[in-house]
Amino acid sequence: MGAPGALPVGTRLLHIGPHKTGTTSIQGALFAAKETMAGHGVDFPARSRHPMEAALGICARPGMMGDTRPTEGHWKRLVDAVHATGKRTSVVSSEFFADAPDDETIARIVDDLGRDRVHVLVTLRPLAKIMPSQWQQYVQNGLRMGYEDWLTHMLRKAPYEKPNPSFWRRHRHDRLVERWVRVVGAENVTVVVVDDSDRGGLMRTFESLLGLPDGLLVPVPDTANRSLTLAETEMLRKLNMEFRGNGLPDEVYSKLVRNGAVMHMKNTCRPAADDARIHTPTWALEAAAGIGAETAERIGTMGVRVLGDPALLSAPPVAGGAEETASPRIDPEVAAQALYGALAVAAATPAVRAAAVRSVHQTSSKELVRVLGHRVLKRLKRK
Numbered sequence: 001m002g003a004p005g006a007l008p009v010g011t012r013l014l015h016i017g018p019h020k021t022g023t024t025s026i027q028g029a030l031f032a033a034k035e036t037m038a039g040h041g042v043d044f045p046a047r048s049r050h051p052m053e054a055a056l057g058i059c060a061r062p063g064m065m066g067d068t069r070p071t072e073g074h075w076k077r078l079v080d081a082v083h084a085t086g087k088r089t090s091v092v093s094s095e096f097f098a099d100a101p102d103d104e105t106i107a108r109i110v111d112d113l114g115r116d117r118v119h120v121l122v123t124l125r126p127l128a129k130i131m132p133s134q135w136q137q138y139v140q141n142g143l144r145m146g147y148e149d150w151l152t153h154m155l156r157k158a159p160y161e162k163p164n165p166s167f168w169r170r171h172r173h174d175r176l177v178e179r180w181v182r183v184v185g186a187e188n189v190t191v192v193v194v195d196d197s198d199r200g201g202l203m204r205t206f207e208s209l210l211g212l213p214d215g216l217l218v219p220v221p222d223t224a225n226r227s228l229t230l231a232e233t234e235m236l237r238k239l240n241m242e243f244r245g246n247g248l249p250d251e252v253y254s255k256l257v258r259n260g261a262v263m264h265m266k267n268t269c270r271p272a273a274d275d276a277r278i279h280t281p282t283w284a285l286e287a288a289a290g291i292g293a294e295t296a297e298r299i300g301t302m303g304v305r306v307l308g309d310p311a312l313l314s315a316p317p318v319a320g321g322a323e324e325t326a327s328p329r330i331d332p333e334v335a336a337q338a339l340y341g342a343l344a345v346a347a348a349t350p351a352v353r354a355a356a357v358r359s360v361h362q363t364s365s366k367e368l369v370r371v372l373g374h375r376v377l378k379r380l381k382r383k
Helices: 023-032 034-038 052-058 072-083 095-099 103-113 127-139 147-156 166-171 173-184 201-210 230-245 250-268 282-299 310-314 332-348 350-361 365-382
Strands: 012-015 089-093 118-124 189-193 305-307
Touching: 012 103, 023 034, 023 089, 023 201, 052 072, 052 095, 052 103, 072 089, 072 103, 089 201, 095 166, 103 173, 118 173, 127 147, 127 166, 127 230, 127 282, 147 282, 166 173, 173 189, 173 282, 189 201, 189 310, 230 250, 230 332, 250 332, 282 310
Parallel strands: 012 089, 012 118, 118 189, 189 305
Antiparallel strands: none
16 A cells, blocks of 8 residues: 555544454554654553553443453543643554444544544454454354354344344444544544555554654564464353353453463464364355445545555455365364463462352252263263
8 A cells, every 4th residue: 555644743543443454463563662653753652552441441341251341440541641642643542442332432532532633543454354353252252153153143144233243333344434434524534454465564554644764663473362273263162152051250251261271372372384264154255245345335435535455345255275164173282271371370360269169169069070971971982
């Protein structure tokens, strides 16, 4: 994509995502370059790479399953930090701003940050590339539905809101852009179509918009944010089913599963080249391409600045090869690392340990023996 001109000095650039459009990569690069950017007149006022709690707080979203619910206090702290930058240019990025439930919330966000200085940036990728990544992310938050069943609900079962109503709130991208245009005006919105074949393209776009030197923003390795393989996702999905079936508390899931087992597995296990990937069926790819075409056409009529090639949003779908349909098999090393991650957190967190013990104690010994015996027999049969 061509380099755009820099926004006026003093602009407050608000990057709203949505999810799975390069947000983590750009947030990591901005945070890592925070001090260097300041020397060029650009501030990154958030205290962490991603001010997720602030965005969730203002959007009245509950956050991840089992986590403490964010409050408006998180939002106020971010707003205070933005205003402390004075007349300098600043940038705030969170994909959870895309979850703003209505025009009133969007207006509140913009007014709190300074309406006359806010410029909204939306990053977009083809829906076909977003769907598998978003599904496995939902699984990491407790989803129990398989991928093809989930696609059927999202694409074929009106009103297309179950089991994840947030999906289309985020990823019907034309409606997302339209909501923000209604509040800030088309002249204050830039849409960037991310080209996955140009790895540094998004970094260069941010540099240009912020008036930063070329090459200042560089990707920061983040194994904790990598997507799960099909086998890892299926292992977690089955665990989610067991977890819900046994009525364990959500906070135990947050600590032991998402921030214990999954996080440790991501940090220690690198997917192999021949691991089965999440395979999107042709019918879903075609549906996604159709929605992408409608999205590109509608955004083109809104008067916003569009950087990149809108045709990428409706690129002809490419179905996965036969090897991608193979049954997923979890590597014993991966399973061991996931289990160790959960055990390490449990050992270090007395409250979680107590909650888990209480849940087990509430189950009769007869039932425990039955469940454990059944699982041992299943494992022996597999061997």
